[in-house]
Amino acid sequence: DTEVTQTPKHLVMGMTNKKSLKCEQHMGHRAMYWYKQKAKKPPELMFVYSYEKLSINESVPSRFSPECPNSSLLNLHLHALQPEDSALYLCASSPGGGTESNQPQHFGDGTRLSIL
């Protein structure tokens, strides 16, 4: 069983809806990540939080809004998504960041998102 927990496992939403994806880890990790994975493709990095501060934004559209309320939790707020945003959204965590070792990354099982 994965130590990174993501909810919900599946989400169907319309293009005008607002929803949030949640991720939780209790490994004491200080770096957390959001990835997007399309079918038959590798994960693509979206955001990185290091010590609860956003450290990397891979030019993700503003309809995706990340939030890190504390070191164990990571949210991804979704608004006005497009059909092409349908994908598996993966959360990951790793021990540290900055000058500390930031590997390995451990993934959750993802949220399967479908945009109607």
Add this chain to the structure above:
Amino acid sequence: GENVEQHPSTLSVQEGDSAVIKCTYSDSASNYFPWYKQELGKGPQLIIDIRSNVGEKKDQRIAVTLNKTAKHFSLHITETQPEDSAVYFCAAGTVQGAQKLVFGQGTRLTINP
């Protein structure tokens, strides 16, 4: 930036035989190379990783080799079993500093009974 190429894209082997998946990377600053296994409906699971100060690492039936000079690394699975069937991703990154992992395109491994 870093670019990782992975071959083959699909691999089919008989149960009990060995499987080898190869990756090359472009950025000599990369010093960390994990391998992930992704089963249907699951997230990627770390199965083995290697750092650039080591040439080979083994964990039971799984081994990884790294050639820093040639910038390539390989995953070796011996005595394959049906439960080894999955998609395998290699990746390259750094132990410290930038927290990005760049993934290869994946290899779909099928073990035939």
